[in-house]
Amino acid sequence: MPLRIRDYGETHLKTDDDLFYFLQCATVASPKEPAWADRAAEETYALDRFGEYLKYLEKNEWFAIRPTAAAKTRWTGKVLYGGRSWDIELVLKDSYPQTPPACRIPELMHYTDRKVDDPSLGLRICDMHMERNYWWDEHSSLALYLKREVSYWVQSVVADMKGKGWL
Amino acid sequence: MAITLRFIFISEADKPAVTLKVPEEMLFQEAFVLAAKRQGKDAGIMTATYPGGSPIAGGTVGEVAEKSTNIHVIDPSIVGSLAPPIL
Helix, strand or coil, rough: CCCCCCCCCCCCEEEEHHHHHHEEECCCCCCCCCHHHHHHHHHHHHHHHHHHHHHHHHHCCCCCEEECCCCCCEEEEEEEEECCCEEEEEEECCCCCCCEEEEEEEHHHCCCCEEEEEECCEEEEECCHHHCCCCCCCCEEEHHHHHHHHHHHHHHHHHHHHHHHCC | EEEEEEECCCCCCCCCCEEEEEEEECCCHHHHHHHHHHHCCCCCCEECCCCCEEEECCEEEEHHHHCEEEEECCCCCCCCCCCCCCC
């Protein structure tokens, strides 16, 4: 359930997600297209802003990722939750940004059913609810994917594991 | 830069090997899935290790290749199964 935050001076309430418009990208280009360089720069910018938001406002930098090459189509790093950290791997396929990134947290994949077969990663984090809730469109960024998908996935898998006594 | 990885399916009786030349910035898991597909196996149930048995958690092809370009692939459904007793 997204956090509800009062919009000062307005009578209505804004949802948490409304605040994250800055995690969207203007350029719509896939990795094979010439405009990908612009999109990749916007992705990096959004990740930096999200990182700053987490560091200074939420005081909880729960992820740290870096691209494996200048093309910025593959990312590796760590996610942190509940005092533990896990490796994370993300692939932006040629169909990106029409489809969300494919993401895998190797150590956690075997402890949950919330995963789907993926042609390049074998298994990936299940992102079906993003489609159902219209949480993904071609302007959404990798940062937004981390916020809307990975953060909830890690929380729910870890809660499940704790409930079953595996952690 | 491209790196050549050799995946050896050590739990198969004839120890088949799949050799792949892949970019060093590619995720190791992607290369592993490709090798498993070439062998007609499901990477989801296979385990990749360095020679000696240390598991490969992930990372890029370049990071894995720094330790070894020979990768052992184990099918846990085969390893450990006992032959039927001879009566």
